[in-house]
Amino acid sequence: MATVIAPTLPMRGPARTRIEPVAAERATRVLVSIHDVTPAHWAAVKSLWSSCRAVGVTPALLVVPEWHGTWPIERHEAFVAWLHRRVDDGADVLLHGLRHDEHGAWRTWRDHLRALGRTDGEGEFLTLPQAAARVRIHDGLARLRGLALDPIGFVPPAWLMRAETLGAAAAEGLALAEDVGRLYLLRASRPMLGPRVRSIPSAAWRWSGRSAWRAWTSAVVASARWRAMPVTSDRVLRVALHPGDLAHDATRRSLHDTLARLATHARWCRYRDLLPSSGTLGDIDGE
Ligand SMILES: [Zn+2]
Numbered sequence: 001m002a003t004v005i006a007p008t009l010p011m012r013g014p015a016r017t018r019i020e021p022v023a024a025e026r027a028t029r030v031l032v033s034i035h036d037v038t039p040a041h042w043a044a045v046k047s048l049w050s051s052c053r054a055v056g057v058t059p060a061l062l063v064v065p066e067w068h069g070t071w072p073i074e075r076h077e078a079f080v081a082w083l084h085r086r087v088d089d090g091a092d093v094l095l096h097g098l099r100h101d102e103h104g105a106w107r108t109w110r111d112h113l114r115a116l117g118r119t120d121g122e123g124e125f126l127t128l129p130q131a132a133a134r135v136r137i138h139d140g141l142a143r144l145r146g147l148a149l150d151p152i153g154f155v156p157p158a159w160l161m162r163a164e165t166l167g168a169a170a171a172e173g174l175a176l177a178e179d180v181g182r183l184y185l186l187r188a189s190r191p192m193l194g195p196r197v198r199s200i201p202s203a204a205w206r207w208s209g210r211s212a213w214r215a216w217t218s219a220v221v222a223s224a225r226w227r228a229m230p231v232t233s234d235r236v237l238r239v240a241l242h243p244g245d246l247a248h249d250a251t252r253r254s255l256h257d258t259l260a261r262l263a264t265h266a267r268w269c270r271y272r273d274l275l276p277s278s279g280t281l282g283d284i285d286g287e
Helices: 039-054 077-088 109-115 130-145 165-171 212-228 243-247 249-265
Strands: 004-006 018-020 029-037 060-063 093-095 176-178 182-190 194-201 204-206 236-241 267-269
Touching (some): 039 077, 039 236, 039 249, 093 130, 130 165, 165 176, 165 182, 165 194, 212 249
Parallel strands (some): 029 236, 029 267, 060 093, 204 236
Antiparallel strands (some): 176 182, 182 194
16 A cells, blocks of 8 residues: 655654555645746746656646736747746646736725735736626637647636636636636536536635735745645645745745645646546545
């Protein structure tokens, strides 16, 4: 029987390692992704990629075709070539908005409430009704497909979108989407009935590098989450890395510690492994 190393709470003196006879195939599945993949953040994205590969995980790349309206991906050939090499390495590509920010959007008080504490003006899909969301998803996909990149899913910036955005993503032929609490498996829209959506509860671990106190707090939270993490689970845990995580020592250290620990505890998986065609969904609860 394969084993994984179970986490232990810190003890007095050197940390002890406890070996539990847990079958590797029962260990918690962990999906790692790098958000905000754009030439604007290339150096940090490369650093995050290297950190992931050092522990044996191939992260998904959440690509933004025109970051903040000023970084059109087509004009950065070396960056696109780097993306192609990462796809050759096995990385999944997902669309992460068209420009990522809320330029030109007008929030209602409900939108403000939903975004409270979640983002500083980076909820591109927060305010968009379905038709407008579909246009942006369509345009974003066309931009990436025009570069021979083939996104398999959509992740809205800051995980903020309206419920009907799932229908827009499905109508554009995407098979996957996610928000802060769930993964969604999508099937194309049916006339009059709308898309078929299977939803899978999935915790998302992330850090915040927006300020020093947020960085420190998110590192403390990451440590607490780690101690509470089950050794085995039939759920999928997501670890979302952002270029801004590298801006503070606390988040950088916490991120690297978490990846190293997960490397000995978890089963890495990729988005493509969640697709029905992969045949690995049988033991994941869906709704
Ligand atoms: Zn983002």
